[in-house]
Amino acid sequence: MNVSSKLSVAEKLGYSLGDLAANLIFQTLVTFLAFFYTDVFRIPAATAATIIFVVGLLGAFVFTPVMGLIADRTRTRWGKFRPWVLWTAVPFGLLALLAFSTPNLGVHGKETYALATYTLLVLVYVANNLPYSALSGVLTGSMEQRNSLSSYRFVAVMVAQFIIQVLLLPLVLILGDGDKAHGFHLVMMVFAAVGTLFFLITFFTTRERILPVQEQASSIREDLGDLAKNRPWWIMLAVTVLVFVNLALKGGMYIYYFKYYLNAAKLADFLDGIGFNGFVTGLDRLLVGLGLSGFHWPHDAAASTFSLFNALGIIFMIVGIGFSRPLADRFGKRNVFGGALLASTLFLLAFYVYSPDAIGLIIGSYIFHGFFYGITTPLLWAMIADVADYSEWKNHRRATAIIFSAMLCGLKLGLSIGGALVAGILAFCGYHPDATMQTPAVVDGIRLTVSILCSIPFLLAVALLFLYEIDKPMESRIERELDARRRLVGEGA
Known part of the structure; x- marks a missing residue:
């Protein structure tokens, strides 16, 4: 095979x-x-x-x-x-x-x-x-x-x-x-x-094509021991936690950014200017004409622009994914992941300098952030699969699921930390959920979070990747040597 x-x-x-x-x-x-x-x-x-x-x-x-x-x-x-x-x-x-x-x-x-x-x-x-x-x-x-x-x-x-x-x-x-x-x-x-x-x-x-050799019978202790000695795994675990801290932190704070920091009148003007409100009105009439209840889109400008903001970010993430494979094949996953993550972070940092009226610039920055982050999304999990290969290459034992389970623990830990930080930062700044207007301290805290604080986990992840040893030449070596081992086992079976 x-x-x-x-x-x-x-x-x-x-x-x-x-x-x-x-x-x-x-x-x-x-x-x-x-x-x-x-x-x-x-x-x-x-x-x-x-x-x-x-x-x-x-x-x-x-x-x-x-x-x-x-x-x-x-x-x-x-x-x-x-x-x-x-x-x-x-x-x-x-x-x-x-x-x-x-x-x-x-x-x-x-x-x-x-x-x-x-x-x-x-x-x-x-x-x-x-x-x-x-x-x-x-x-x-x-x-x-x-x-x-x-x-x-x-x-x-x-x-x-x-x-x-x-x-x-x-x-x-x-x-x-x-x-x-x-x-x-x-x-x-x-x-x-x-x-x-x-x-x-x-x-x-x-x-499934990659099967453990019949002689492999590792114990749980051996699997955990292999994991503990696997330096690329430790690095990718930390990177996974940091990436998902960022996702939860910015994802949880953006709705407050639109509601309390950005200028509501400018948001409404922006939606009118690009024809968004007219599109939603036309869609609502179409659905009512078909006998449905209508398209119940949020009426306030902040919620509508936030939905559009999310939609454009996701669309350009998909565009970025299209560039991921050819770049990784040429330069290696580690280098492309780190470079694209750094580029996406620069567009997050730009949020710190935008005024509440700069709606177009904010949307544009998020589009570019989404594009570069999209390049990284397939690579994170592909790199974790490479870590499983690295473990087999080093230890002559394969334990794929335990490596992925640890990364999923990191994912959930990152989401928990990021989500808790959203509530903690708002509480620290004096946020009041029933207030129509927040204090300057709260507004500044929101702006700082979606720019500087959200960027810190990504920058730390980029720094950690300099210690990640599975570069393009090592990828090729691991793949070549494991393939030779598996062929030898297959011929002897």
Whole structure:
């Protein structure tokens, strides 16, 4: 078997649909779960925050590492990781639907229901997404093909992100005819059905080619020991944490930036000037003419511009992803990742000098930030797959899932830190949620956060990459030598 063989377009598309399916749910959880619990299901905010935080930690530090150990020791005729995508396809969809349902159970009953359904959903999400992520490391031994696979995968992620961040709330209002509870239920029914189908497509269109040699029988202690000695893994773990601190910090603070820092009149003028308001009005008339409830877009200028801001950022991230593979193939993943991350950071820093009236410059900077950050998104996970190869090359043992599980712990830790920083910074500056106008200290804190403070994690990640030793020549050496080992084992089998 040629473990470095070229993957077909069908296999790349089939694999990427799994990430689209998972992110329809994951992005909804990240963006709207707190809103759903407090404003739709009517759970007290403090209780909702506790449920989200506790279950998040449980997912990061219990479910994820345990699942990594289980997945690496799974043995079936379908492989180690593909079966988990199959086994969890239907439960994932059902639990997503249950988690966004609103049974009338009373206050304590609702809290118990939310805790139970969210815990089970996170458990199944980990059982699905960790093996799915690890699967990218065993579809092919070719690092060039992994670059291509990651590009397909993260276009799918951006499509899901666009659907959730830009279109989900209008869809909830349209399908529910203004009833958010009913609208969420119908939207999640669609997501559950589509997601289940996409997971099944992923299972049937992919094939595991990188298999551990039959003699390999490493213990959990050996796997953890290999991990502890793996310097590239430590670096990528730190980089993963830092990247997701940035994503949570800026993602959580942008809505305040639009609401309290930018000039509302200038935002309205900008939307009128580019024809956005006219477009939404025309779309609303079309939907009403078709017998639907209308396109319930947010009416205030800050919310509308924020949605447009997110949409343009995601679109240009997708454009950036298109440049990721050819650049990485030529210059190596480490160099392209670090260079693009640095370039994206410069456009974040520019937010510090923009006045509240500079709407066009702000939108333009975010477009360029999105483009350069888009180049990096496929490379992060492709580099983690390379770290799994590096571990096998060094130790003659392969433990793909435990490496990916540690990175997913880093992802969840980064999101938790970034999310906590948003609330902490606002509290430190004296933010009052009921005030129509915030104090200058709060406004300055918001501006500082979306520019300088958000840039620090990215700059630290760029600095760490100078210590990451898997450059383009080492990529080629590892791939060549592992391929020779696997061929030798195959010939002797």
